[in-house]
Amino acid sequence: MLDRGILYQNQQDFKSAVECFQRAIKFRPSLAVAYLNLGISFIALGKRQQAIEILQVGATLDGTAVRDRSAHDQARSSAFLQLGALYVEQGKLQRALAVYREALSSLPTLLQQREVLYQRIGDVFGRLQQWDEAERHHRAALELQPNQVAAHLSYGITLARNSSRASEAEMWFKRALKLAPEQASVYHHYAEFLALQSRHHESAVYHRRAAELAPTDYALVVAAATSLRLLDRKAEAELWYRKAVALRPDDAHAHTNLGAILHLLGRTNHAAASYKDALRLQPGDAITLGNLAKLGVTNV
Missing domain, CATH: 1.25.40.10 (Tetratricopeptide repeat domain)
Known part of the structure; x- marks a missing residue:
């Protein structure tokens, strides 16, 4: 059975x-x-x-x-x-x-599971904003499995909470990249760190690389699109927002995001069509109705 x-x-x-x-x-x-x-x-x-x-x-x-x-x-x-x-x-x-x-x-006696457990405990302490305990457990995880990528990421994320330790945090993200140069999540977490440091051009590079490595991961594709939009690279952002719509054609937010970038590009008819697609999936949404009103469309 x-x-x-x-x-x-x-x-x-x-x-x-x-x-x-x-x-x-x-x-x-x-x-x-x-x-x-x-x-x-x-x-x-x-x-x-x-x-x-x-x-x-x-x-x-x-x-x-x-x-x-x-x-x-x-x-x-x-x-x-x-x-x-x-x-x-x-x-x-x-x-x-x-x-x-x-x-x-x-x-x-289960060594590998102990590493994962220390990492999980550290993550929970991070959520509780008990940073010293979070760091202690992440260090313990690294001591057990010094080549474990997830432990490097968790430790880097914890250190990044303290602005005075940003350079130390970056070192751990870079070590994770060396250990897993083809792992999309590593690029994504490093990109998020760079964005917090207001290093947006670098962040966009790593967000896009994460999406290229995992082109069917909706969250990573949207992150790449958003990162490019924030740099005013609207045409590139449009390509990634279209990929997001293709991945989740029944997600209203995907259509709203595409509509917004088309709106910024001045392609008002296409933007209106995307907003209307979003409304079909999420009728009465105030934000989408407001965006349509900005385009002069009120009859929907």
Whole structure:
């Protein structure tokens, strides 16, 4: 049942996957990987509370009777990580910290997971604006896995919060780039850092590179377009906003953004058409109606 559930999960048939994982748990109630995958399937179906409940059970399963203790503990660790991420998503940061700390104390031998847990704890402390604790945990993650790209990024982001340590933060972003020269997220985070430093021309270069490396990532494509628009490079920005519309043709904001850049380019008829497309997807939107009014269009 477990293998069949994973097959359904890979095919994104999450309802069928849930049924298989539930049966697997019924016959083998100590199988942590079944709880983990059931939780993941619930998340995919938008059933967050059910995912939390099942992951809580899976994360705390006793593994004394299982045959493969290492695989059992790996599944438990992943359940802790999924559970913590759900709490972060819900803004329950103290609960997330408690989950990550429980994982550290109950799974002390899993080195790679400890690095991820330290990084996650550091990220949560960053959200809580407790920068010293955030830095301490990010440093701990780097000491365990000095070549881990995500740890470099998290540490750089934390340091960048302190304007007096901007040069130090930049060093960590550059180290991440050397470790992962083809990873779009690294370019994006460095671009965001450069924008905060008001180095907008450099920021645009890295935003665009991020989008080139991940041309189907809507957020990165929009970030590239926006970065170029802020530099008044409107024609280039238009190209990226069009890519965003192609990626999400049913997203009203994508059409609004395209309409706005066409408006700035003086192509009023095309701008009006994009605004009207946005209104069809999001009727009555005040901003889009206001933009149309600026074009002299009131009959929509």
